[in-house]
Amino acid sequence: MSLAAGYVLGLAAALFAVGAVGVLVRRSAVVMFMCVELMLNSVNLTLVTFSRVNGDVEGQVLAFFVIVVAAAEVTVGLALIVNLFRLRVSTDADQVDVLRA
């Protein structure tokens, strides 16, 4: 017995939407960053599902690349957030407003 691919794709789409809305409405830099990670991982789920449907491994290979890239992004992103925090003593993205017209 196997789960219909449509359900998994729907779940992935829902997770992607949750992540996208999260980036737009949450204010903490770290939580926004976590939402981006959620979006990337929902794409991984989509890729693996399609890989199963299409019957080849290309999607799984792609998912591995995404995981590696996401890990690299974490290192750079957290370094930037930490440095910003050291200057501002806050990770509230609403206070990041030196630059505006």
Next chain:
Amino acid sequence: MSAVAQAVQTPTIPWAAISPELVLFGAGILVLLLDTAGGNRRTSAAVAFVALLGVAGLVVATGEDVAAAVPVVIAAAAILQLALALALSRRPRLLGAVLAVLGFAGCMLAAAWQWWAATDGSLVATETLLSGTVAVDGVALFTRMTVCVAGIVTVLLGFSYLEDRRVHRGEYYPLLLLSATGMTLLASAADLLMVFIAVEILSLALYVMSGFAKRDLASQESAFKYFLLGAFSSAFLLYGIALVYGAAGTTNIAAAGRALAGFEVPAAFGIAAVGLLLVGLAFKVALVPFHMWTPDVYQGAPTPVTGFMAAATKAAAFAAFLRVFADGLAALQWTWVPAVGVLAAATMLAGAILAVVQDDLKRMLAYSSVAHAGYATMGLLALSQEGTAATMFYLLAYAVMSLGAFGVLGVLERRQRKAIAVADLRGLGQRAPLLAGMFALFLLSLAGIPGTAGFMGKLAVVRAAVDADHIALPVVLVLSSVVAAFFYIRVIVAMFMEDEPAELADVPVPASTGSAAGLSAAAAGVVVLGVVPPAVIDLAQRAATFAG
């Protein structure tokens, strides 16, 4: 042992196809090695020397199918870097800058050699290598050249600026070279997987470079915003790639385009895939309404980095945009041409109108770069060889003029040690006529005055759009240019027709060899592309081919 060797089939890698990237990447690693070595720089250079000779020996020994000159070139590079490292062992920053310039020059030579070898100089070969992931075609060549020109000028303009701001740390040059590696790779990516990886390579390095002034809040904020929105847009791009893979069963751009156009994919599915790809790429090239990161990021980043982002990143992102949409998805044009047309019109108008109300010059140039992305998109919308050539020529012209404009801003920031507003430029015409004259030249070119590179670029995209029966867009371009000209002229008036404020009377304008050379090169580019463009336009025309 031999059984294992037989069982494991080793892939044949066409090294020549990725030689420009290898040169840039190698230069980046070399600079990083020499920089982190500190006092042991000579030892490190010796290690790199032996390693490079080893590579040359390996090329000879394995008898890879390459030109006989390759091992000689690698050996020459080994000797050159050793000599430079010994000569400049007490000036590590200068060593990094020189090696970076040599790396960019080497990348250009490798690309030129690749083309000469593959096509007997006709520049129209189209082939994809590495299992169809890397395209060796005209678009890749032309964009690589644009990126390398931008890289060389950036190194020249940045040296004194970074010294003066006390942020001239050694990792700057490796990051610059690595981001350029990502850009050249993006220009030649023929597979959506490669597009994603190249985008990430260039972005990760640029995030760090935007935040290079570690104690400056504006710079950190710029890096943080760039990072968050860059990652956000990458997720959209990636979701689009996943849907294309699901619908077409492949991530190869050309094959996926054929599959999506050919057989009955559920329409909603295909449109969702195309829409997500469009959102992802529109973020990268900064089309309205996906431009909102641009002003903040450009304003906060160190000025030479801003110039590099405006010139090189735009060129590379447009190359991918062209390859995915104007080539891969050309058969599906009914799904995306109207949408991109609306985006382009909105971009041209919003960019120009928002630029007019800015007082900070860097922010004004950021909005101007948004408007220019709209102009360049017109060539893409023509969906013709002429249109592709027009976009590529436009991006080269924009690269030289924006690098020049940001370069002048960098010199002025060094003078006043603060962000530059229009009022700070009063009287610059008398104080430093040459600098003010060059700034006026770059601004007139950005405005699109005849005789400059900007005018020729606009002419090319308008001609391509009219030939493709897009009549509304050229009208929007003219309207946008009229609005934008207002701001450029306002700056020029302030420089030449107003008196210098008293507090600036005895502040000297800093001069340095690097910025003088960089600005002269950019000004020469603007004049050459503006006065005798046929040679370059012809090159772009011949280069406007995609590997199938």
